[in-house]
Amino acid sequence: MLLKLQNITKRFPGVLALDKVNLELDFGEVHALLGENGAGKSTLIKIIGGVYKADEGKIYYNGKEINFSSPSEAINNGIATIHQELNLFEDLTVAENIYVGNIQKSLINKKQLIKKAQEILSKNNFNIKAESLVKELNTSEKQLVAIAKSLSLKSKIIIMDEPTASITEHETHNLFRIVKELKNQGIGIIFISHRLEEVFEIADKVTVLRDGKYIGSGLVKDFSQEDLINMMVGRNIKEMFPKYNETKDEVVFSIKNLNIGKLVKNVSFEVKKGEIFGIAGLVGSGKSEIPLGIYGYMPAKWDELIINNREIKKIKDPNKALDYGIALVPEDRKSMGLVLDLDIVRNIILQNIKLVEKYGILFWKNANKIAEEEIKKYSIKATSYKQKTGNLSGGNQQKVVISKVLKRDPKVVFLVEPTRGIDVGAKVEVYNIVNRLANNGNGVIFVSSELPEIVSLCDRVLVMHRGKNMGILEGDEITQENILKLATGVDI
Template sequence: MENNVLLKLSDITKEFPGVLALNNVQLDIRKGEVLALVGENGAGKSTLIKILTGALSGWSGEILWKDEPLNVSQPWEAQQAGISTIYQELTLCPALSVAENVFLGREPRFSNGLIDWKKMNRMTQEVLAQLKVNVSPAAQVSSLTVATQQLIEIARALTMNAELIIMDEPTSSLSEHEVNTLMEIVKDLRSKGVSVLYISHKFEEIFEVSDRISVLRDGEYIGTKDTKDADLDEILSMMVGRTVNMRFKERTNEIGETVFSVKNLTAKGAFEDISFELRRGEILGVSGLVGAGRTEVARAIFGIDRVDSGEMMVEGKKCRIPRSPKEALKLGIGLLPEDRKEQGLILMMSIQSNVTMPSLAGNKHNFVIKAKQEAGLVDGYVDKLLIKTPSIKQLAQNLSGGNQQKVVIAKWLASSAKILIFDEPTRGIDVGAKAEIYELMNELVSQGYSIIMISSELPEVMGMSDRIMVMHEGKITGILDKKEATPEIVMGYATGTHN
């Protein structure tokens, strides 16, 4: 292989209707290296991976695998060639066991064709031990946490003896301890001669584990830097074509009276005695570890899940706790859910339909939708939020993660909601889109909106919040003013160890 190159992509071009997704992209991956691939959402990373793994056709260019042309039209063909992929979106079968998922389609069998369950469970246990995952091979996948399911995906890839493993945002659902374990696994793979294409928005991981960093921007290849010679500002500039200020801006808007409060909100088994207030023009950050009950509280406030007891006040008036999202919207409450694809959008519908769904009643006359008025409204939000799309008729599924999140935000801005719950607003979003989301949140509170922001990223919580509410095992352990909060204090409350 030339210069130890395992995989070489030349002049890769792919066009969708109205969108040039990739334009003459170049990339090479060497044997036994970790190559980080970075770029804003919409830069073309996912399209490139789909081409490489045989999930997408109709492209031009050349792919060389070990100096030979690689032509794969199905993902299983890529796996047979030695290329395995761990996707950001889980691809497990929830009703099957861990062992069945790890060896799906490759089950060890006796000579009579029956599955050798003992051998399959033993082999699964061996790879789980390598990943330090303490779970039974017989456990049903649906009973596992999202983080553990992500590690099962990695276990499956490791059993395929792949020469190249593509990891697409592999740590998006992992705890800090699990991330550290994965970093060690990636380093171990490299030492054994396995190549890893590592796609992530988390630069601390990229600089720790990668040998080189390749950058895509707007479907074009910008360049590759040796990690040891690169700095963050340089990579960010290559990604977005401009200087990005990721420092959190000091807000100057005045925080007003209390507009929303809950008292003794309790849902048995999820959370109990939740009491807090939210003021006009305020961002109330909600911090806590996985399983603390943060999302459960948000779902209850928005009427998705029922509560057993508690009280709620909106704009100084006592009201019934919503029993549906429709009731929550009538109270002026909107929710940007943690999983925007499954819960925040209807992917097969257009941007226009998604944005106007909660406000449909205001855009119709005698059961007929005012199409011109609706289109003008949506065009306004596309411009205001800088949503990158050729048309408001574009399907939501064809947008990048960052632009999908902006569509969810636009949906609530177009409604009557003034109390917005942002659950993990920047998860899976690139650095440029993060800065835009932060700026938008600042603008919203300056206009009188009030925001509850749930985030697992401590710098984000501390940088964006006026106050921080910390939860541990379904209870509030502390509510801190921004000025008194430190990472150590917040983590003390989050772990239940603060005195």
């Protein structure tokens, strides 16, 4: 056995983060660690990686009991963690990133450094040049740099935290090929993901946590998706994609010949009252740029834009978009949706100052009351409205974004990748919010790379390919096969 965790318990002030958690990882095994946000996954991998010390329990590594006192000690002993937010130096080369903090005397010469790094990259079929600057790489290539770094340290265990959250389907297949090669080298991999289909594709075993407690482990082949969902959330979810909106004939939003530079070309569509209108497409198709252009983040032009029978000629910035009744739940909630160092109340009020301000004075009593109401309304799990949003789980951060966006009572809401990086239970809550929005008469435009949710939730779907509208599917036409055909430029 490569790694064995026995009855691991960890307490923080007022919180029992882990309560007698067990996990076993063998050589050459991919072990999925599952649980909703807040289940204790991050705390557990930080204990394995030497960031935290367990309060109780034992850890055995390669047959010996260990208790690392720092991340560097864990790294030096062959345990590497690749976080969702990659810790790389953008302005350094690939070679420098691979060996930073681990420069050997023989590698002080730059040519030797590049040569040694390239050997690791080539040996593992990583199609990257060691002399390239990291800032010139895409997200999946940066992940390969992080993996190469762990291999340079001769890691026996690699922990991958949401490695596919920000990469395309093609890049995911490439990553899985590399994971299988690492597995064949005898490396043990702890794989954290919210995408259950990936767990069944890549993992050998699975361990499920819920509310800091160990729920169970076993071979992946012995579980169904429904089994794992029930273990994670502690209840049956009969419908992963609840749908109860009712589409009316009235059009609440329409745009003709939208153009955004070379990214979006002459795209037209309309959204009806009560409808959930989907936009799908591959990375680079222009699907994500459509809401950014209409919302004023990117320069955009159109022949006609009408919201609730009001024609709008131009939107110069997001503030104007908000004034016109357009709201955006952005793709990257951390950089575009929240100020992570600020608390919940300030994040909600920043976009809604007019609700609590009079004669230039901001009334915090009213602001706090609004925040408390929003926390209750959206079931945001937080200690109070004073908690920093950066300390919330991904799903609860997303609820704060949705809360502040909807507080302005918009006429049209763009939701861009609204379930990215959140757990199963939080996804269902987001889907319920989407249904309620539609039934409240809002124009709901749902942009997603997750085809199951597009197929299950949307009444009509616009499919983009290289900036162009390849067609709008509706009813029985909305299938994953049809969407993928149009998304790759093939007519149906």
